[in-house]
Amino acid sequence: MAEMMRAIRKATAAPGLVVEDVPRPTPGPEDVLVYVEAASLCGTDLHIWKWDDWSQRRIKPPLTLGHEFCGTVVACGDKVRQVQVGEYVSAESHVTCGMCYQCRTGQAHMCPNTEILGVDREGAFANYVVVPEKVIWKNDRTKLPPDIATLQEPFGNAVFATLAHELAGQTVLVLGCGPIGLFAVGIAKAVGAKAIFASDIRPKRLALGETMGATRVFNAAELGESMVQTVVEANGGYGVDIVFEMSGAASAITTAFRVVRNGGEVILFGIPAKPVEIDVAENMIFKNLTVRALNGRRIFDTWYKTRWLLEGGVVDLRPLVSKTIGFEEINDAMELLSSGEACKIVLLPNGGKPAAIPERSRQREPVPNITGAPVHR
Ligand SMILES: [Zn+2]
Numbered sequence: 069m070a071e072m073m074r075a076i077r078k079a080t081a082a083p084g085l086v087v088e089d090v091p092r093p094t095p096g097p098e099d100v101l102v103y104v105e106a107a108s109l110c111g112t113d114l115h116i117w118k119w120d121d122w123s124q125r126r127i128k129p130p131l132t133l134g135h136e137f138c139g140t141v142v143a144c145g146d147k148v149r150q151v152q153v154g155e156y157v158s159a160e161s162h163v164t165c166g167m168c169y170q171c172r173t174g175q176a177h178m179c180p181n182t183e184i185l186g187v188d189r190e191g192a193f194a195n196y197v198v199v200p201e202k203v204i205w206k207n208d209r210t211k212l213p214p215d216i217a218t219l220q221e222p223f224g225n226a227v228f229a230t231l232a233h234e235l236a237g238q239t240v241l242v243l244g245c246g247p248i249g250l251f252a253v254g255i256a257k258a259v260g261a262k263a264i265f266a267s268d269i270r271p272k273r274l275a276l277g278e279t280m281g282a283t284r285v286f287n288a289a290e291l292g293e294s295m296v297q298t299v300v301e302a303n304g305g306y307g308v309d310i311v312f313e314m315s316g317a318a319s320a321i322t323t324a325f326r327v328v329r330n331g332g333e334v335i336l337f338g339i340p341a342k343p344v345e346i347d348v349a350e351n352m353i354f355k356n357l358t359v360r361a362l363n364g365r366r367i368f369d370t371w372y373k374t375r376w377l378l379e380g381g382v383v384d385l386r387p388l389v390s391k392t393i394g395f396e397e398i399n400d401a402m403e404l405l406s407s408g409e410a411c412k413i414v415l416l417p418n419g420g421k422p423a424a425i426p427e428r429s430r431q432r433e434p435v436p437n438i439t440g441a442p443v444h445r
């Protein structure tokens with residue numbers, strides 16, 4: 069009989085999640101089996117928990133959730149070459165086809181055949197997860213504890229959106245202090261933005277914005293219509309150089325286009341639930357704006373930058389881990405996330421205990437790469 073494990077599942081097409089015992093998965097020839105040490109909850113999981121329109125269209129229950137994680141490799145398929153049992157890893161959550169136009173031109177983050185862990189295939193809110201070797205990302209255990217290593221996947225979104233622009237010496241406004249907005253504040257601070265303004269409607273999130281390096285925070289709920297004018301005054305009477313719209317709220321998107329200076333840049337990253345109206349003539353053309361709409365991460369360019377920012381201690385994400393939980397607390401944790409009173413919540417599926425690895429399985433010889441140089445981790 070197959071060995072069993074615990075998993076957080078969308079069991080049926082209805083709101084909520086359940087904790088179930090399911091068979092421990094077996095890796096295929098090109099897959100690895102990862103003992104999950106930490107997995108973080110994301111807005112995507114919240115959509116699936118709520119069972120909103122998007123998840124009803126996309127998710128096919130039963131399914132184990134979870135696409136942000138780290139852990140130890142405990143088994144490898146026969147054709148796995150560069151990953152070994154015992155290695156401490158995370159994974160790119162987008163499993164792409166490798167064959168389409170986007171994949172073959174360095175734009176795999178737009179692959180139309182993408183399967184996302186915990187969305188289209190079994191995820192990591194479980195004791196173990198199987199992932200293809202090609203999405204594995206190796207971590208340095210001495211530099212990234214599990215509750216931070218799991219955050220590389222969402223942090224990469226912010227790295228991609230934020231580092232696509234020259235921020236040094238510029239005034240930056242981040243609209244929306246959810247996790248991605250707060251990550252962006254930390255990155256803007258690290259790369260030398262002159263001033264970093266951040267806005268949200270919740271005082272707790274604004275306080276986290278200050279912790280991450282915002283020079284000034286604005287409560288959009290309190291300021292209402294006077295938000296644009298208040299920000300411009302705070303910037304010495306000028307519009308802002310670069311605006312990151314991270315909330316997806318229609319009112320914030322409108323604000324972004326009004327508050328940016330002529331010739332400035334607006335980056336749209338937050339996902340609005342419905343179409344949003346913008347005055348293209350007044351707020352885009354006559355302002356000579358550069359507008360970029362971004363999604364995902366560059367695979368794997370963004371991961372290298374993410375590693376530099378986190379392993380080097382350039383950005384400290386510890387203040388953003390609100391809570392660690394066990395399996396049974398999942399529905400309460402989703403409530404808390406839904407309330408907007410938490411930032412990142414981290415599940416410890418194996419109670420924070422290290423993986424038990426049989427000594428003989430560590431002895432596989434690594435396969436040298438073509439140049440004969442040590443394999444770049
Ligand atoms: Zn996510």
Ligand SMILES: [Zn+2]
Nearest residue numbers: 165168171179
């Ligand atoms: Zn593809």
